[in-house]
Amino acid sequence: MLSLEGRIALVTGAGSSDGIGFATAKALAAAGARVAITSTTRRIHDRRRELAGDGHASFIADLTVEAEVDALVAAVNKSVGRIDILVNNAGMIQTGRREKTALFHRIATADWRRTMEINLDTCFLVTRAVLPQMLRRQYGRIVNISSVTGPLVTNPGSAGYSTAKAAMMGMTRALAVEVGSKGVTVNAIGPGWIETASSSAREIEAGRHTPLGRPGRPAEVAAAAVFLASSEASYITGQMLVVDGGNILQEMKGAD
Template sequence: MTGVAGRVALVTGAGAPGGIGFAIARALAAGGARLCVTATTGRIHARGEELGAMSHIADLTDPAQVAGLFAAVEAQLGPVEILVNNAGMVQTGLDVPRGHLADWTDEVWAHHMALNINTTFHCCRAALPGMAARRFGRIVNISSVTGPVVTIDGSSAYATAKAAITGMTRSIALEYGPRGVTCNAVLPGWIATESSSPEEIAAGTRTPVGRPGRPEEVAACALFLALDEASYVTGAMLVVDGGNTVQEMKG
């Protein structure tokens, strides 16, 4: 069992100390991965220091900054072998309101797509040629149950983008499986993070498990999919929601 030891791993959206991205980064670091964490603000450097990892500021909606990120990782650690696309949903300093589909402006719709699907696309596009050439790669896309499985009133743009991530995941699995690359998605439900609203925490108590999930529980699933030994798992959608989507009546 080699796990992730010695593998070069990149985790995006890892700036929040109580978030899913940082929990995944912590799990990879504990497993011995050679790690880079990235986010859009300078607080990512504190996360890197906590883990003894490389840190890099980048806006992943910008392809040029993504190219710079991958070049920096390769120069310092080596080519990316494990990519965890966690960036999305929210971005520090930006507040996007909810709204019904016909009410979205072109600008707000484009922002949702940029933040929640383009970031993942840009990073996958940067990582895949090298992974395929080396005949090894692990891509783990953090999507959501919102979009692929269920949806929430007022969240049509977010749901559309997160559903798109699962389509991209399956396409990558099909196209790059013969070249040693696996691509899977993790679909969290109600997870208690520092950005969770009181309503979201309350919704978590109405799951079959009876509580919201913890970032570490999502991280454990992402870590499994990143392992060398997970070589026969690809194109999978792993729901991590405490059983919430299997029950018709909630509460």
């Protein structure tokens, strides 16, 4: 197992017990890191109690609000310490808010902006707040949970989400160029069909038509995040590691 002993990580969007964010937090803790986790609801405190080891912390914050992001980072620094690893997982939907899909020409301006806010602005705000301390110490690992949707593939009705996730990759690459010489790497992960509590029956079925014949597991995405957060990935930056069971390799998808 890769060792993250002595490292401190912040993982956003970790409130769901079977989601990618919490799976990543568990994997980081298992590798020896102290982990701070955040979400928009009190269930995040239940997740902290489920993490193995001591010294972890949990915080409630709306990461679309700049003041709450700044307060979160300050609270993590005070409670846990410096932030060596940042995993930007928050996105897609927020608890208590209904996800909307629409064809491009029918997207309401407010819905478009909300999609950018949740999926792109959260990543920007948290990264901007954390980055200065990484630059001062000349060390940092930033891992953005993007998606294959947007950078590589897309679906009708997902123009907003696709745009936000593609933009996240643009931000990942631009930042990697800026901070590479300062000891900070910036990478992304592109999950495909990953089965979580929020997966629809249609999405799970789509996962069964990947070359591996099943949807992925959150722990499999988490394993990629731990690798990118480790010292072993020190010469990798500005990249997206696809975790999709080989789905993007297929020209023909669906039943034989």
